[in-house]
Every structure is written in structure tokens, then in C-alpha cells.
Amino acid sequence: MNILISHTHAQSAKRWHEEMLMLLPNASVKVWPDVEQGWADYAIGWQPPKELFISQNKLKAFFSAAAGVDHLLKNPALPKGLPIIRLEDAGMGLQMAEYCLLEVGRQYHRRDDYLAQQHAQTWGFLKSEKRSEYVVGIFGAGVLAKEIVKGLTSFGYRSQTYSRSSTQALADFLSTSRVLILCAPLTPETQDYFNAERFAMLPKGAYVINVARGGLVVDDDLLAAMDSGHLSGATLDVFREEPLPKTHRFWLHPKIRMTPHVSAVTLIGPSTKQVAMKLDRYSKGEPITGLVDRKKGY
Amino acid sequence: MNILISHTHAQSAKRWHEEMLMLLPNASVKVWPDVEQGWADYAIGWQPPKELFISQNKLKAFFSAAAGVDHLLKNPALPKGLPIIRLEDAGMGLQMAEYCLLEVGRQYHRRDDYLAQQHAQTWGFLKSEKRSEYVVGIFGAGVLAKEIVKGLTSFGYRSQTYSRSSTQALADFLSTSRVLILCAPLTPETQDYFNAERFAMLPKGAYVINVARGGLVVDDDLLAAMDSGHLSGATLDVFREEPLPKTHRFWLHPKIRMTPHVSAVTLIGPSTKQVAMKLDRYSKGEPITGLVDRKKGY
Numbered sequence: 302m303n304i305l306i307s308h309t310h311a312q313s314a315k316r317w318h319e320e321m322l323m324l325l326p327n328a329s330v331k332v333w334p335d336v337e338q339g340w341a342d343y344a345i346g347w348q349p350p351k352e353l354f355i356s357q358n359k360l361k362a363f364f365s366a367a368a369g370v371d372h373l374l375k376n377p378a379l380p381k382g383l384p385i386i387r388l389e390d391a392g393m394g395l396q397m398a399e400y401c402l403l404e405v406g407r408q409y410h411r412r413d414d415y416l417a418q419q420h421a422q423t424w425g426f427l428k429s430e431k432r433s434e435y436v437v438g439i440f441g442a443g444v445l446a447k448e449i450v451k452g453l454t455s456f457g458y459r460s461q462t463y464s465r466s467s468t469q470a471l472a473d474f475l476s477t478s479r480v481l482i483l484c485a486p487l488t489p490e491t492q493d494y495f496n497a498e499r500f501a502m503l504p505k506g507a508y509v510i511n512v513a514r515g516g517l518v519v520d521d522d523l524l525a526a527m528d529s530g531h532l533s534g535a536t537l538d539v540f541r542e543e544p545l546p547k548t549h550r551f552w553l554h555p556k557i558r559m560t561p562h563v564s565a566v567t568l569i570g571p572s573t574k575q576v577a578m579k580l581d582r583y584s585k586g587e588p589i590t591g592l593v594d595r596k597k598g599y
Numbered sequence: 600m601n602i603l604i605s606h607t608h609a610q611s612a613k614r615w616h617e618e619m620l621m622l623l624p625n626a627s628v629k630v631w632p633d634v635e636q637g638w639a640d641y642a643i644g645w646q647p648p649k650e651l652f653i654s655q656n657k658l659k660a661f662f663s664a665a666a667g668v669d670h671l672l673k674n675p676a677l678p679k680g681l682p683i684i685r686l687e688d689a690g691m692g693l694q695m696a697e698y699c700l701l702e703v704g705r706q707y708h709r710r711d712d713y714l715a716q717q718h719a720q721t722w723g724f725l726k727s728e729k730r731s732e733y734v735v736g737i738f739g740a741g742v743l744a745k746e747i748v749k750g751l752t753s754f755g756y757r758s759q760t761y762s763r764s765s766t767q768a769l770a771d772f773l774s775t776s777r778v779l780i781l782c783a784p785l786t787p788e789t790q791d792y793f794n795a796e797r798f799a800m801l802p803k804g805a806y807v808i809n810v811a812r813g814g815l816v817v818d819d820d821l822l823a824a825m826d827s828g829h830l831s832g833a834t835l836d837v838f839r840e841e842p843l844p845k846t847h848r849f850w851l852h853p854k855i856r857m858t859p860h861v862s863a864v865t866l867i868g869p870s871t872k873q874v875a876m877k878l879d880r881y882s883k884g885e886p887i888t889g890l891v892d893r894k895k896g897y
Contacts, residue, residue: 544722
């Protein structure tokens with residue numbers, strides 16, 4: 302079995318190469334672009350160049366080294382029928398759950414207000430909303446969303462999830478979400494989903510957290526909803542263009558907290574183990590999870 | 600059975616009165632000071648005045664409406680042999696665990712550094728320490744400390760606890776704690792425990808979180824350890840004097856985060872249920888937990 306690794310970071314490619322050799326001792330493993338045409342049976346990668354699919358014309362499947370495959374599906378040379386298998390959780394859910402809990406907790410417990418009180422040398426208890434009236438809405442219901450729910454629940458937060466298969470109406474979901482966490486794949490259906498109309502459905506003072514993809518949000522509409530006072534703020538880990546351009550209004554907006562796409566970093570250990578296991582099963586014709594439905598986009 | 604309620608906040612006294620009448624329908628319940636001398640069999644309270652113990656000279660036990668009984672034990676009129684039963688957890692552990700996780704997470708994930716990066720309009724991943732080398736030390740091993748450990752563990756943090764019964768040497772415990780969380784009762788033994796000598800045992804760059812009592816820390820020594828660069832900072836929820844005096848150096852110190860004793864608020868519902876249950880059992884001679892050992896001070 303011939304396996305080709307492709308990764309935008311040389312160091313990561315090296316680690317994947319070493320790990321796959323160890324985990325699948327009977328396989329041959331090479332790193333793109335050092336490979337002859339038509340050599341690979343399988344490729345594993347993150348943002349592979351289109352030349353890879355032109356050169357490797359005998360691929361039986363492509364294993365994504367990330368949970369989101371939106372970049373991959375936009376690759377103009379991606380063969381139409383090529384099975385794509387995406388990374389599932391692999392330690393990312395727990396990180397994302399902690400990231401979201403830190404932000405929800407900061408909001409719920411009014412930590413920024415306490416900091417302002419400290420600077421004003423003022424002592425006083427600041428009341429939080431009733432737990433029973435504070436619902437965190439998670440847009441998405443995949444493995445990562447489930448981990449976020451689990452983390453929030455373990456500290457007594459109420460939450461609800463929304464996905465394409467939800468029976469709850471979108472208006473009901475949004476109007477009852479004090480915090481909205483975006484944790485859904487970027488697909489033609491979710492692209493620009495959070496626009497002025499949908500932000501308006503959130504209750505006044507709602508807070509938005511985006512750990513999914515920048516493309517889900519219409520930036521100008523988010524800014525307008527904060528500037529009008531309808532939304533209290535947003536924590537953004539992902540952006541339409543990354544790195545975020547220097548001139549973007551997000552950087553210095555007082556209601557925005559930003560991190561540079563770090564809410565969940567790929568853990569090489571769990572990721573390589575998962576892909577090796579799936580590769581082994583797939584090559585034997587055994588069932589695996591994470592097969593991408595191209596129509597749905599995830 | 601005659602039960603007397605004493606609380607520094609009139610509103611809380613009212614709630615305790617209502618709840619105890621409902622939970623123990625066969626008891627008579629009154630609120631201090633509206634009570635005749637020698638009336639009460641049991642008293643429940645938070646910071647009772649010394650007059651209460653002089654007036655109520657037939658008490659069989661005192662139930663503390665707080666986990667910490669340091670104030671109570673300093674009451675000059677407290678009868679020597681009076682059994683004291685303290686509140687255990689009653690929903691406080693989970694709140695304290697979340698408070699600590701928010702602070703540990705903010706440190707570990709370098710959220711303040713990311714905020715500074717945002718203000719500088721700079722994009723870039725900031726590496727965290729290795730999880731395996733980042734140990735959170737909890738000084739204390741009671742029910743609240745256990746909840747903190749549970750919360751940290753559920754998000755993948757390593758931790759260790761230290762108490763009077765620990766076999767680990769204090770120097771070992773402190774020198775291996777990247778974050779030190781104080782969660783122990785204030786007793787003659789722990790009073791001023793964290794002084795210059797003990798802060799010096801922590802590794803360089805360590806962070807201190809105090810959710811216990813201000814008296815555990817020598818304020819000037821903490822400030823000196825931060826000013827010398829040995830400690831990276833501290834989050835303080837409790838203080839030797841509360842409210843913290845306006846002139847105290849903690850307020851505006853750049854390495855200090857302060858909250859006004861809010862890390863765990865008493866939840867009337869679980870607290871009254873616990874005390875009612877213990878009162879009922881105690882009055883029947885059945886075993887209960889939370890009986891204070893006056894020698895240990897908790």
C-alpha cells in the first residue's frame with residue numbers, strides 16, 4: 302500500500318511521515334512532491350495543491366488531516382468520485398469545549414465587568430442571569446458540537462443544538478439562545494448564513510462565538526448588529542480570510558475578542574492513529590466513519 | 600424542636616426562615632433577634648453576634664450556613680463544647696471549580712497575550728506549555744478541592760493536592776506546581792502560611808489563585824514575589840479584610856486579577872436542604888458529616 306502525505310507545513314508533513322511508517326509498517330510512505338506520477342494508492346493531507354490530484358491519478362481515497370473539508374472540496378482538480386474521509390474529533394472536541402466554556406464563563410460571570418470594577422477600585426457583587434434563563438445555543442450537532450454541550454453541561458449550563466435535521470424552527474432556536482456558538486461545517490448551505498436577518502432573531506444582548514469557519518458570518522452584518530447595541534459582543538477564532546487582513550474592522554472593535562484560529566489545534570498523535578486505523582480498515586473493505594457526503598459538504 | 604436563624608443579610612434570613620418552615624414542618628422557626636432567652640434548641644447562621652450565644656444558652660448544636668467556620672470559631676461567646684456542623688459543598692464546589700478552570704485556562708492558553716496581540720493587530724499562534732509539564736497544585740483536599748480537581752481533569756489538566764495528611768513533602772508539592780490554588784480552611788495552622796519563604800518554593804513564573812481565605816496569604820510577600828518577577832501573577836477572590844480597603848496595593852497591581860469574594864455563592868436551595876436533613880438526623884441521634892473538629896479548625 303502506497304501512502305502519500307501532503308501538508309502545508311513541512312514540519313507537520315515530516316511528523317505524519319514518521320508516524321504513518323510506524324503505525325502501518327507494511328506500507329510505503331512518501332511526502333509530496335517527492336513522488337513519481339500515479340504512485341499513491343492513498344493520500345493524506347491538509348490543503349493539498351491541485352497538482353497532487355493531477356499527478357496522483359490512481360488514488361483510491363483521500364484522508365483529510367482536518368475536520369473541515371471546505372478547502373478540499375473547492376480544489377478544482379479534486380476528482381469527482383474520489384472518496385474523502387475526514388478527521389473526526391481526535392482530541393479537538395475537548396479543546397473546543399474548553400475554549401467555548403472559557404468564553405461562556407467569562408460572559409456569564411461578567412468577568413470583564415469585574416475587571417472594570419477592579420480598575421475603578423470598587424467592591425461589589427454583580428448578579429448573573431438566572432441559570433434557567435441562560436441558554437447557550439450551538440449551531441451544529443456533530444462530534445465537536447457534542448463535546449461543547451458536554452463541557453457546558455458539566456458546569457451546569459443549559460444548552461440546545463441546531464442542525465439541518467432539527468425539528469425546532471430556526472427562529473425558536475435563535476430567539477432563545479443567549480449565547481450562539483457556531484460549530485458547523487462551511488458548505489454552500491451555511492456560507493453567509495449568519496447575516497443581518499438572522500442576527501436580528503437573537504435576543505437583545507446575545508453574544509456570538511465562532512469556532513467553525515469565518516465564511517458562516519457576514520462580517521459587516523455582525524459589526525452592524527454590535528454597533529446598534531443588539532448584540533453584546535463576539536469571540537471570533539476563525540475568519541473569512543486568514544490571517545485576518547490588517548485593515549479589517551474586527552481587530553480593534555471594542556466588542557470583539559479574537560484569537561488566530563487556535564481553538565482546537567490538530568494533535569498529531571490522535572490524528573495519525575485515527576487515520577492509520579481508518580486507512581487499514583478502508584483498504585480491507587471494512588466500514589469506517591467520517592466519509593464525506595459531497596452533496597452536504599461534510 | 601425550636602430553630603433560630605441568624606444571618607447578616609435580612610433577606611437571606613427571611614429565605615432561610617421560609618425554607619426551614621417548609622422543610623421541617625414540625626419545627627418552630629424564629630429569626631434573631633426576635634426570640635426569648637433560652638428558646639432555641641438549634642441555631643443556623645452566618646457570622647452570628649456574640650449576644651446570640653449569651654441569650655441562647657440551651658443550644659444543642661450550631662449549623663454554619665457557610666463552609667468556612669473561621670469567623671465562627673473566633674466568636675468570643677461561642678460555648679466551648681457546642682457542636683458545630685458546617686455546610687459541605689451544597690453547589691459551591693462546582694462554582695469554585697468553574698472559577699478555577701476559567702483562571703487556569705486563561706493562563707494556560709495565554710488569553711491575555713492573545714488580547715495584547717489583537718490590540719497590536721498581530722496574527723500568530725502562541726505556544727502553550729506541554730500539558731504533561733503543566734501541573735496545577737491545589738492546597739487543600741476537602742470536598743471543594745476535589746471538585747476543582749474533577750473540573751480540571753475533565754479538560755485534560757494534570758493536578759495534585761496537598762493537605763496536612765499528604766505524604767508528599769511541601770517543597771516537592773510547591774516546586775512542581777505551575778499554578779497554585781489555595782482551597783483550604785483558615786486555621787491557626789494555615790494563617791499566614793503563604794509567605795516569602797513558601798512563595799520562593801514555587802517555580803519561576805508560577806501563578807497563584809486564592810479562593811479560600813485572605814488570611815492564608817501574607818499580602819506584602821505576594822506583592823514582592825510578583826514584583827521581583829518570580830511569580831507571574833495572581834487571581835484573588837478573598838482578602839484579609841473585605842471589602843478590600845481602597846488604599847490596598849492589590850487593586851491596581853498589573854499582575855493581579857480580583858473578584859469580590861464571588862467564586863462560590865451560597866445557593867439557598869441546596870444549603871437549606873442540606874441543613875434541614877442534617878438537623879433532622881442529628882436530632883434523632885443519627886450520624887452526620889461536617890462536624891467541626893475545633894482543634895483542626897474545620
